[in-house]
Each structure stands twice: as C-alpha cells, then as structure tokens.
Amino acid sequence: MIRVIVVATSFVARAGLSAVISSNPQLTVVGSASDLEVLAAEVEILQPDVVLIDISSNFQQSVWEKLLLISQEKYPLPMLVIVEELDSIDLERSLRAGIRGILLSSSTESEIVRAVEAIAVNLIVLHPNAIELIQTQEKTTANPVQSLTPREIEVLAMLGSGLGNKAIAKGLHISEHTVKFHLSSIFQKLGVSSRTEAVTVAVRLGLILL
Template identity: 60%
Template sequence: MIRVLVVAASSVIRAGLFAVLTSDPRLVVVGSASELDSTEITQLQPDVVLLDLSGHPQDIEWKQQYPTAIIVIVDESKSIDLEAALRAGVRGVLLNVCTESEIIATVEAVASGLVVLHPDAVEYLLNLPELSASNPALLNPVQALTPREIEVLDMLGSGLSNKAIAKRLQISEHTVKFHVSSIFQKLGVSTRTEAVTVGVRLGLIML
C-alpha cells in the first residue's frame, strides 16, 4: 500500500483528491490538511504528499527540505519556482487539468523513487545547465516520463496495439506512436517488450 497525505487549501479539492486516490486499492489516504506542514508529515509518515497549489502557487516559498516526496498540482509548470521546489523534495509536477489516471500513475511512480514532470517542466529544466550539472539524477531520462507516457507504457504491458491504445485514450494513432517513441528513447530500449520489462523493474507499471 502507498500512503498518501492530501494537502489543499480548498476542502472541495481535498475531497475530490481523496475520492480519486481511494478509487485505487493500492493507495491509502493517511490524512488531509489545508497547508503543508513538515511536522504533520513526520507524524503521519506518508510515502507521498499530494499538494494542490492551483490558483495560489506562491503560497509556498520552498525554503526547507521536506522529509517526504511531494507531488504538486499547479495551473502551469512555470507558476512555481521549479528549481527550488525540486531541492525541497518535489518529485512530481502535474497540471490542474490532469486526469484521475494521471494522478494515480504519478503517485505510484513517485512512491517508487521516480520523478514525474509535465513536459513543460522538463523543457524548463533542460534550460538550467547549472541544475543538471549539480543534480544529474533529477534529469535522468527515465525519471522524466510523463503521466501520459506511463499510461501508454501500462497499456503496452497489457499487450494493446497502437490502435487500441488510441481508442482507449481517445487520441490519434500518430500521437500514440509519438508517445511510444518517446518512451523508447527515455528508457533506452528499442522494443515494446524491453520497454515493459524496464517499466516493471523500475516500478512504473505492474503486470
């Protein structure tokens, strides 16, 4: 079981995130709060903190190192100080338009020790040579898998064809091919079987 602490200023958003997380039997919500508190994190000892910052990203200055991996939900990736957030313990960045499956996939990936960033955030980081030089692990290609790519990888593990994946995700086959190509590149593989094998080994997907 993956233990998750939900943090959001809005009680409505907290309730919504609780409903999303508890829909997956592999996740358990150990508590909820209106603001990020390191003392509460220490007491509850969650594996992951899911923090909603949509609408008010500047409420946190990221001046301390938090003891647990944090996933933030924001209006847009550039609305937070991403470099400071990563140093403080943020290991996942999602936009507030993300789907329920993307949230669950990101929680599972981050709990496995990976970093899941929105493509916009990855592009921003790639333009910070001083960050990549001092923290090369933060930019490991495997760690940069997006929530959508993890979804596609999971479907590859189920043996679905590009056409079937496209139908299920309601996207074009061309887009699926793009995601598959990106997954291959990031995982350093050349076949679907290799991608699934690496994905399972890294804890990105479960068969």
C-alpha cells in the same frame, strides 16, 4: 499499500483528490491538511509515503518558497505538487530541494494516481511541458548577467557594500518591501539562499566589484 496525505486549501479540492487516491486499491489516504502549517503536524503523526499538494488555486511565491524549505530541510518526504502553470516555478531548484513530482491542474485522475505510485518508489514525475522549461531555465541560469535586471544589479552592488534593506531602500528611493522583492528575485536567479552567497556569486561572475 502507499500512504498518502492530501493538502489543498479548498475543501472541495481535498475531497476530490482524496477520492481519486482512494479509487486505487494500492493507495490509501491517511490524512489531509488545509495548509502547510497543518501538514507539519500531520506528517509527524501519520508518517505518509507521499504528500500530494494542490496549490493550483492559490499559488504564491511565498507559499512555494515555504514548500521548498519543508521539502529540503524539515520533512524529506516524496512530494507531488499540482500547480496551475509552470512558468512561475524554478523546476531545477525544486527538484534539488526534494520535490519529486510536478503536475498541472489539467492532469487526469489516472495521471495523478500513476504519479503517486511512481514517486512512492523514488521516481521523478514531471508534466511533459516541464522538460523544455527546465532546459530554458538552465540557459537563463547559465547567464545570470542577462537575467538580472538593471535594478537588481544596483541592489546587488549596494548589498556588496554591506548596506541593509533600509539603507538600500533609501539610496534607491524605493520601499523596503520592494527591496525584499528584488532580493528574493536575485536569490532565485543566482541559485543562492543568503545575502553573503549572493554577493560571493555576483563577484565571481563579475556582476559587481568590491
């Protein structure tokens, strides 16, 4: 029996996915959660085999980043994530972080069930459209000079000079919030997770000079 936790902000979505999982005699829903904070407690108590997460109705980059952190560092469990579209997601990075499956909200009930079964035995499940997107993203990552905007390169250069967010914002006449947005985009495009790593990679690629 494969133990599944269902996560979705909407009660209707949780109920629907729970019904889909319960329709298969090999699967059982051991719990549900409305957000990632609740999921943390549920995982520790219930020890599921697969976590099924639906973020199709409220996708935000901050939610996705938190999901990657949970998958990679805190709860290394097989996760199947349902999203509205693939364009906003770095699929290669998601797989490296430990997410085992990504489906679209248009997926059928049988596709979801088969995906849960496959992920439970350590297989990776991706929507058919994801393969082409991964190849496209790999090409973009391979040439970050083209993928970074001129403003992002400016931010990188100031980062390399040791300036903090406030100083960067003042120097570029933008808000600190906008600086944080640019940094998040830079980190994602360069495949790094810290300011030091970003500067190191940027220097190696010839994006900035120290």
